[in-house]
Amino acid sequence: MTKPDVTLQPSKGVIAQAAAQIYAAHIIADQVAEEDADAWIKRSIREAVAIARTIDASVQSDDELPSTEGGEVVLQQTETQAGSLPSVKKTPAEIETSASQAAADALSMEGP
Numbered sequence: 564m565t566k567p568d569v570t571l572q573p574s575k576g577v578i579a580q581a582a583a584q585i586y587a588a589h590i591i592a593d594q595v596a597e598e599d600a601d602a603w604i605k606r607s608i609r610e611a612v613a614i615a616r617t618i619d620a621s622v623q624s625d626d627e628l629p630s631t632e633g634g635e636v637v638l639q640q641t642e643t644q645a646g647s648l649p650s651v652k653k654t655p656a657e658i659e660t661s662a663s664q665a666a667a668d669a670l671s672m673e674g675p
Contacts, residue, residue, distance in 0.1 A: 581611035
């Protein structure tokens with residue numbers, strides 16, 4: 564028996580991970596019948612892509628951030644479907660600290 568060789572681009576790998584987590588949540592919520600598994604997998608992928616697109620439209624990546632003198636970065640206000648995000652002035656170190664704290668908080672959250 565040979566193993567399938569699957570190579571994904573980094574962005575597709577992230578979406579695959581998110582889709583797997585979404586699919587697992589549907590299973591845990593007892594929403595997935597065995598005969599409907601393929602449909603639920605496709606739905607989970609669509610949901611993960613929708614989340615990724617919303618993030619892409621709402622958040623600037625490091626490559627998209629303008630560099631300014633003095634080490635300060637201004638996050639531009641971006642219109643989203645739900646409204647707008649406020650402009651925020653932070654140094655790169657403050658942005659990294661906020662992201663690290665958010666990740667640590669997310670990892671420490673326990674489910675029911």
